[in-house]
Structure formats: C-alpha cells, structure tokens
Amino acid sequence: MLEGTAAELISTLLVGAALLLGVVAVVMPVLPGSLIVILGLLLWGILVGGPVVWTAAILGMVLTIIGWSASTVLTGRALHRERIPRGPILIAVAAAIVGLFAFPPLGLFLGFAAGLFGAELFRRDFDWQAAGRASVQALKAIGVGILTEFVLAGTAVSIFVLASLIHFLL
Secondary structure (H helix, E strand, C coil): CCCCHHHHHHHHHHHHHHHHHHHHHHHCCCCCHHHHHHHHHHHHHHHHCCHHHHHHHHHHHHHHHHHHHHHHHHHHHHHHHCCCCHHHHHHHHHHHHHHHHHCCCCHHHHHHHHHHHHHHHHHCCCCHHHHHHHHHHHHHHHHHHHHHHHHHHHHHHHHHHHHHHHHHHC
16 A cells, blocks of 8 residues: 555556556457456555545456457357357457558458458358348347446446546545
8 A cells, every 4th residue: 555645646647647548458458458447446446545445446346357258248148149250350350450550440340240241251262241131230239248348347437437426525
C-alpha cells in the first residue's frame, strides 16, 4: 500500500487511464482489453488498498472475467453452429491486421469481415449465399460477444470511478 493521499491519487489516475485503454481495447482488439482492466484493478487494489478499494477491485475483476468468458463462449458457439472451422477465422484475423494498417481504424473490422467472407466463399465452393449467411451469422455473434465484454468491462470501470470518489471524498 502507498503512503500519502498524493501517491494514492496519482496511482488511481494512472490506473484509471489504463482502465480506459482496456475498455477501448475491448472494442478495438489490438491489445487484450479485458486483461488490461483486470490487471489494472488488481494493481489498484494492491497499491491503494482499503475495504472500499478492494471490494470495487474484486467486483470489477469478476465482472470483467464474466464478460471476457461470455464473449468467448457466445462467439465460439455461433462459429460451431455455423460450422466455421479455425482456418477461415485465422484468415479473417490476418486480413484484419492488414486492414488495420491499410485503413486505420475501420480497416480492422472491414478486413476481418472481408477475410472471413473470402475464406468461407472458397471453403464453400463459391456458394455466395451459404458463405454470406455463415459470415453474417459469425459477425453477429462476434459483435454480440464484443458488446457483452464491453458492457461488463465498462461497468467495472464505472465501479472503479465510484469507489475512487468514495475513497477520496469520504
């Protein structure tokens, strides 16, 4: 634990900046956003300490872990339902990385969608309708997963802000 209000305030502000980066990284998955939020809350609990801080940090970490897990499960379930193997997903991820550098920041999403559709089109023997249907369902599932993860990570950050105000003002 840090000694002094100034040190606690500075560490809280730095952790807050890391948490904001983590929430943005959930939507723009260049960095592991949920992991950044979890580690930031853990670090905040260790550095600042106290019952309010630890309660908020643990609650925030649990919510973020739930969101991260739900995102993975929802996406995996939809990909399995649409019978999309790992190959097209890896191609889509590679296309997303190329898209990120070619057309930042929207290129990440456009590259992923184009890569997924192209891989599915090739895998389904150029059946446009089947490739389109499977790609749209997969993109919907990924979108719902990202939204779920974002909402829960955002809730964790909101709890952090509320607990910070309580810690420093009361």
